[in-house]
Amino acid sequence: MSDDISRDVFVRIQTDLLVINDSIMTDRHHASNGNYEDNDPQNQIGGIIPAFSLSGWLRHGMEKVIQQRGGTACHPGEATANFRKDGVYNRDLDAGYHSKGECLEDDDSNGCVIFDLFGGFGNRPGKMMRRPIKFTPVRSSVDYTRGQAEGHYRRLNRNVVSRNEDDNREPLRNVELDAVANLDGCWHLSFRETKPEFIALLAEAIDFLDEHQMDFMHQLGGARNFGGGIVDCHLVNPLYEEHELRRVFDRGKENTNKMAEKDERWENEYCPTFESALTERVEEAP
Numbered sequence: 001m002s003d004d005i006s007r008d009v010f011v012r013i014q015t016d017l018l019v020i021n022d023s024i025m026t027d028r029h030h031a032s033n034g035n036y037e038d039n040d041p042q043n044q045i046g047g048i049i050p051a052f053s054l055s056g057w058l059r060h061g062m063e064k065v066i067q068q069r070g071g072t073a074c075h076p077g078e079a080t081a082n083f084r085k086d087g088v089y090n091r092d093l094d095a096g097y098h099s100k101g102e103c104l105e106d107d108d109s110n111g112c113v114i115f116d117l118f119g120g121f122g123n124r125p126g127k128m129m130r131r132p133i134k135f136t137p138v139r140s141s142v143d144y145t146r147g148q149a150e151g152h153y154r155r156l157n158r159n160v161v162s163r164n165e166d167d168n169r170e171p172l173r174n175v176e177l178d179a180v181a182n183l184d185g186c187w188h189l190s191f192r193e194t195k196p197e198f199i200a201l202l203a204e205a206i207d208f209l210d211e212h213q214m215d216f217m218h219q220l221g222g223a224r225n226f227g228g229g230i231v232d233c234h235l236v237n238p239l240y241e242e243h244e245l246r247r248v249f250d251r252g253k254e255n256t257n258k259m260a261e262k263d264e265r266w267e268n269e270y271c272p273t274f275e276s277a278l279t280e281r282v283e284e285a286p
């Protein structure tokens, strides 16, 4: 059944405000032609949201799913690292984590399902590649089938002002933030190998993150105290073909009957099978 699923899957991500601290890469330099103004609303600036924050956000969701199923998840930090907060690391290990790579029994073993997906110990690649999201404000040029999004880049300025009345709110410090507003698009994930438990874990983690979008711990990126990173997300039905994937983002069109049939088949046939593969894998984990 997992043979029916392509190696490429897409997660729809919608958020009003995303702040990835200073790591959003924009194409403002070549878009500007020398007269670029940061805060000109006419800017047609696109860019790239690197996958690091997205990956951490997804991984945390996946860890929760494994823990809810009674398993332990690979800790993201190397067991041999010199953690500045040893006590905190050890508390993690007591709260549903095992140390990274502990699940590898021998050289041929795949480790736990989190390790299998994310890799990173002893030079092993994870089996899930997380790509950056390319965004542009021009909706007609967004190619959703290539993991792109509509999004509006803004440079935000925050002034920290003096609290002393005599200073008349004199700025003490200016902070600039890169932000993407009204993001709506696809995050493209590629499996190097498609296993049923991978798909189940991804689907369940995306549901979990969507349900916990108001939970500080499961918001994405920075500025979370200010409403940044509240993400609506769902896994686009992996049975969809490209034209159907595009249709999901077409506000003028409804889903076709064929898409509805695929949704039903996905819910009733595929998900249960994949979920039992995940149950088995979590149960037999060391």
Ligand SMILES: [Zn+2]
Pocket: 073, 074, 075, 098, 099, 100, 101, 102, 103, 104, 111, 112, 113, 114, 115
């Ligand atoms: Zn592990």
